[in-house]
Amino acid sequence: MQFEVPYGHSLIAKYAMAARRHMHEYGTTLEQLAEVAVTARANAAANPEAMFRDPITVDDVLSGPMIADPFTKLHCCIRSDGGCAVLLAAEEYVPDTAKAPVWILGTGEHASHSTMSEWEDFTVSPAAVSGRLAFERAGVRPCDIDLAEIYDAFTYMTLVTLEDLGFCAKGEGGAFVEKGRTGLRGELPVNTDGGGLSACHPGMRGLFLLVEAVRQLRGEAGARQVHKAGGRLPELAVASGTGGWFCSSGTVVLGRG
Numbered sequence: 001m002q003f004e005v006p007y008g009h010s011l012i013a014k015y016a017m018a019a020r021r022h023m024h025e026y027g028t029t030l031e032q033l034a035e036v037a038v039t040a041r042a043n044a045a046a047n048p049e050a051m052f053r054d055p056i057t058v059d060d061v062l063s064g065p066m067i068a069d070p071f072t073k074l075h076c077c078i079r080s081d082g083g084c085a086v087l088l089a090a091e092e093y094v095p096d097t098a099k100a101p102v103w104i105l106g107t108g109e110h111a112s113h114s115t116m117s118e119w120e121d122f123t124v125s126p127a128a129v130s131g132r133l134a135f136e137r138a139g140v141r142p143c144d145i146d147l148a149e150i151y152d153a154f155t156y157m158t159l160v161t162l163e164d165l166g167f168c169a170k171g172e173g174g175a176f177v178e179k180g181r182t183g184l185r186g187e188l189p190v191n192t193d194g195g196g197l198s199a200c201h202p203g204m205r206g207l208f209l210l211v212e213a214v215r216q217l218r219g220e221a222g223a224r225q226v227h228k229a230g231g232r233l234p235e236l237a238v239a240s241g242t243g244g245w246f247c248s249s250g251t252v253v254l255g256r257g
Contacts, residue, residue, distance in 0.1 A: 026123070028171075105140070217256040
């Protein structure tokens with residue numbers, strides 16, 4: 001750390017550098033990164049508990065105050081108060097529960113580095129490993145998933161995690177998030193509550209990914225409820241969280257009981 005911190009390598013700067021590298025390697029555009037924030041805000045508009053619900057445009061994102069190139073203010077998550085709880089129980093207690101259970105079908109975790117100088121490829125996150133493990137253990141594929149909840153401290157994190165979880169090929173995340181494809185009525189709804197970019201980020205955002213996934217699978221998400229063809233409820237969801245500057249990742253596949 002003594003070789004990085006004194007030179008201004010803040011958390012935001014690290015992710016900004018990673019985003020720039022992705023842009024250089026794959027042609028990802030500022031507009032595509034901005035689309036992540038726009039879609040998150042559109043999803044948040046249907047969430048009465050979201051901190052920010054007013055619509056924004058790509059131009060709004062790009063014209064905002066610069067924080068760390070290429071991130072403007074709206075590329076970065078909000079800071080808020082908040083709290084949530086997740087209850088885990090053994091299968092034997094399921095008959096006693098008042099609501100239908102949501103099953104943990106597969107999990108994966110991976111830690112790849114601790115400092116930026118150890119980060120071998122700025123365009124790859126540890127979700128590439130944690131996601132693969134979770135899908136293998138669940139016996140499903142990315143194409144089977146109905147919605148994804150992804151830790152989004154910055155827009156770039158959503159884009160690259162979608163790639164690394166296998167929803168699109170490496171370098172195609174920019175195109176994947178365009179035109180509302182990850183919105184509530186899109187091909188793969190992502191961060192359906194608005195995510196850390198618009199709903200809330202009280203410091204432990206990862207738990208909110210699980211809460212939102214469970215609400216969606218149970219059909220309890222209200223106006224932001226995701227539906228499959230024929231109005232059916234979603235059956236499978238994935239939640240993937242990140243620690244540090246893409247240092248570690250945990251991914252879980254959840255299924256409706």
